[in-house]
Amino acid sequence: MPQARSLIWFRSDLRVRDNTALFNACRRAGGRSGAGVVGVFLISPGEWRAHDCAPVRVDLILRSLAELSTSLAELNIPLVIESAPDAAGIPAILAALAKKHQCVELHFNKEHELNESRRDEAVVAAFRKAGLQPFAHTDQVCFEPGTIRTGEGRFFTIYSPFKRACFKQWDAIGGTPALAAPSPQAEISITSSPAPRSIDGWKSNVPPERWPAGESAALKRLKSFARQSIIEYKDRRDIPSIDGTSQLSPYLTVGCISHRQCIEAAIEANLAANPKLKGNPLENGSAGPVHWISEVLWREFYIHVMVGFPRICMHRAFQPATEAIRWDDNPKRFEAWKAGRTGVPIVDAGMRQLLRDGWMHNRVRMIVAMYFTKDLFLDWRTGEKWFMQHLVDGFLASNNGGWQWSASTGTDAAPYFRIFNTYNQSEKFDPDGKYIREFVPELRDVQGEAIHDPGRLPGLLRTRLDYPEPLVDRVKARDRAIEAFKRLR
């Protein structure tokens, strides 16, 4: 019997529930006789290298891929795993796979980064040329980038009005419900490939138990967060020593879960706490779920910004005028920051959390990035790259957004004259020094406020610590950064 199968290309969407491309591929195939869906994943070390993908992220991808393969097998969808040494070879590899497995359609979910978009355009062109039908689905976001615009028709560059426009759009389209997993298809005789356990060059030092893999782990985490912690989120989200946030970012990055599923769970929690809630549940009701939804929408915002202003994918400042800043080139300071040996305890704790877990609490990300750009006066691009090389949730749009916010070069940037006082931040958000003591054991026995600034210890006690002196004088560094930004005006 002639076949009319669909190929679905999985990338950063390693799940079967609420997967727009999978859902549509199955729906279309269901209407054709002799049809079926074949999954493909391409191991692409060239792309990973070019985009500084961290070994801990590759490890999460591979382990999640193994679970995806099992879930797809339950739907009788085989998952073929192939290697693509670099992005340029991908159109030919996919077209050959389509031919081999008698597929007439290709479905994939859009990735919005510039290189990825260009790669996908080449794939679409190759399929059209071969007389096959490509379908690019919008899945990573609730609202298609470009559909949320200012009154003048521009992309938003400030978060709050963007968020309000999302609420309006959500009302207008009747919400953004998550899609169900497809039903099992008739068996097809294609064998799934085993998911590799590791790839040469990407050995992770983070124990796999730290980030249980796959869609099931992501859903479990979302469920328990929505049941136990979301209501108190607003009060607990800034304290790095407690599990006050969802830690779902790695799963959003590799696509084990979606924005829509997160928002749906938050709405459910909001309605459970407020059964008589009136108005849009994204913005009314309990502060915890409402605030958490607005964090998920920050991720959405940064994706929209990346599409509207693709220069940010090319290491360029969002605010072109700030390109004129001559950041210091100081390898010694850069090395000390990377190793968590700056002499500023909260910064060192954060940098060591990054090395240990491949993840860092959001408040501390802001502190270490602000310290890097304003106190050390180092180029935000090098800090951004180091984060990408070590984060399990490394995601260009959010990472770039966070770095450029901290450097005062981005959208919605912290005004250049508002520079975090690192010690005040430490006292405010880690008041008892619990977070510092966990990651900087040299300071475990330091009592009182000196945990935030060991320079406050009496001389003898300070010299007994195996802990470095601060790299810079904070006040002078602050004045210098402000001066550099003032010169741009």
Ligand SMILES: Cc1cc2nc3c(=O)[nH]c(=O)nc-3n(C[C@H](O)[C@H](O)[C@H](O)COP(=O)(O)OP(=O)(O)OC[C@H]3O[C@@H](n4cnc5c(N)ncnc54)[C@H](O)[C@@H]3O)c2cc1C
């Ligand atoms: C310098 C810097 C670099 C960052 N790099 C990344 C990155 O590479 N990848 C990444 O996913 N996030 C990044 N963030 C954003 C944020 O720190 C993380 O998303 C958050 O810490 C993840 O923890 P969580 O899942 O427990 O968040 P929660 O507090 O539970 O929030 C829920 C979700 O909302 C989204 N979110 C929360 N805060 C932000 C934010 N400020 N910007 C964008 N999305 C947000 C995340 O997807 C997160 O999983 C960065 C922030 C800064 C300041």
